[in-house]
Amino acid sequence: AQSVTQLGSHVSVSEGALVLLRCNYSSSVPPYLFWYVQYPNQGLQLLLKYTSAATLVKGINGFEAEFKKSETSFHLTKPSAHMSDAAEYFCAVSGTGRRALTFGSGTRLQVQP
Amino acid sequence: DTAVSQTPKYLVTQMGNDKSIKCEQNLGHDTMYWYKQDSKKFLKIMFSYNNKELIINETVPNRFSPKSPDKAHLNLHINSLELGDSAVYFCASSQSRDQPQHFGDGTRLSIL
Numbered sequence: 022a023q024s025v026t027q028l029g030s031h032v033s034v035s036e037g038a039l040v041l042l043r044c045n046y047s048s049s050v051p052p053y054l055f056w057y058v059q060y061p062n063q064g065l066q067l068l069l070k071y072t073s074a075a076t077l078v079k080g081i082n083g084f085e086a087e088f089k090k091s092e093t094s095f096h097l098t099k100p101s102a103h104m105s106d107a108a109e110y111f112c113a114v115s116g117t118g119r120r121a122l123t124f125g126s127g128t129r130l131q132v133q134p
Numbered sequence: 135d136t137a138v139s140q141t142p143k144y145l146v147t148q149m150g151n152d153k154s155i156k157c158e159q160n161l162g163h164d165t166m167y168w169y170k171q172d173s174k175k176f177l178k179i180m181f182s183y184n185n186k187e188l189i190i191n192e193t194v195p196n197r198f199s200p201k202s203p204d205k206a207h208l209n210l211h212i213n214s215l216e217l218g219d220s221a222v223y224f225c226a227s228s229q230s231r232d233q234p235q236h237f238g239d240g241t242r243l244s245i246l
Contacts, residue, residue, distance in 0.1 A: 064138075064238050064240050065226075067235075072232040111177065120184075122179065123179075
């Protein structure tokens, strides 16, 4: 079975500050990991994905994530937050033979001016 | 062109009614999914079809019946709607497990 835990349902940062959204996963096999962003009343948009190539993955909008097997983590970071980054962020995992994604509970990012 | 499109975007109806949501993808993907997002934003897989064959059927009331007429379409029919069915339903598609899923904009279902 696979699972995803996102620590912190709400994260608030100031504009220009570092963004760190935490994700830990549990999987019996090497996982495929994804971060998605959801803006209000919209669908999910892919930010980045880890599929066993480089452990540091760069995504869109200046986001990146680092896969750490020893810590079973895949935290999302951005050096400098922008007001437009305010949204809900989801970490997700897919495992062997099961294409469906298992999502974390989401983290709402607020960016203060 | 929209990659994954769902209709309708909003659905307001009364308890006990039957309704359908349609989904189409123009990405040429083999696999399509239905996810349910509840009021706390939690997303959970409901069904998945691969080349018109049902491959995932989570613990979902049998009032929910998916249908895939071809690999580009996946519809969701819901009978005897209940208050607890109020949620946002997302359709998605993908080509393989290591490739990301592409999501539609969702259908917001509200039961009065």
